[in-house]
Amino acid sequence: MVSKEKNIHYHSEEISKYFGRSRRKWDDYYPSERWIFDCLARERETFGHVLDVGCAAGGLGAMLGGRFTLSSYTGIDINPQAIATGREAGDLPPETRLLVGDVVEDASLASQGFDMVVNLSCADWNLDTAGILAASWARVAPGGVMVVSLRLTPGASVTSLAQSFQYIHYGDDPVPEGCEKAAYVVLNLNTALSMLSTLPETRRLVAYGYWGKPSATARTPVERVLFGVLAVERDRAPRPADDPVQLDLSFPRDAWLP
Ligand SMILES: C[S@@+](CC[C@H](N)C(=O)[O-])C[C@H]1O[C@@H](n2cnc3c(N)ncnc32)[C@H](O)[C@@H]1O
Secondary structure (H helix, E strand, O other), X not given: OOOOOOOOOOXXXXXXXXXXXXXXXXXXXXXXXXXXXXXXHHHOOOOOEEEEEOOOOOHHHHHHHHHOOOOEEEEEEOOHHHHHHHHHOOOOOOOEEEEEOOOOOOOOOOOOOEEXXXXXXXXXXXXXXXXXXXXXXXXXXXXXXXXXXXXXXOOOOEOOOOOOEEEOOOOOOOOOOXXXXXXXXXXXXXXXXXXXXXXXXXXXXXXXXXXEOOOOOEEOOOOOEEEEEEEEEEOOOOOOOOOOOEEEEEOOHHHHOO
């Protein structure tokens, strides 16, 4: 089971400082993220209306707008300074909206359907991972897709802040006293696949992942993380509940071995 706790409303200025200058260009993105976006671009002429959940300073909008075709970019983030930095950035696409809010609690986007909802390092960077994924999925229009990055393990899920966290600190100097902590959720691989496959109207799940070490600022019992990026496609219309879901997984062969 993935825990359902209220999300932390992050206040650290490190978020706006780091994401104001990083993760704004194609080469700043991980190979797993680039693999999935390239894969989606081969199958669609445009990414359409894009929602970025946990957008920080909107760097994804700058990256996607510079490389792919999209109709609009909307970002939402719980951290107001990051949104303020994004609003001052000069590299975002013309049709951009940046909003402050918790995607789980914010009702302002509730009635809107997006062609692509992206959730990179957000669902597993806060406590209500399942709630963030459900709220993101609720904003995917019929025929649309959700892109999500998750930290995975063949072992037991690690979801509590006491057990697994990351200091919100970027750079090589030592972590300062009192540094704010973010959740560092690592999900059991089967739990994550089952959670995504059983979202209402999931049609296909395409994923790419590889092994890596946890971030240097993370304090977690998991020694080896399977970093996965998953694209979850939504059917155009509801199908019978027993229709199969298609899984296309490019994971290491030992992804399931403890
Ligand atoms: C690690 S950063 C990732 C930023 C960006 N998505 C990227 O991959 O470059 C995670 C971001 O998610 C935001 N966040 C965490 N929980 C959130 C929530 N429930 N709703 C909206 N934003 C959230 C944080 O404030 C932070 O800016």
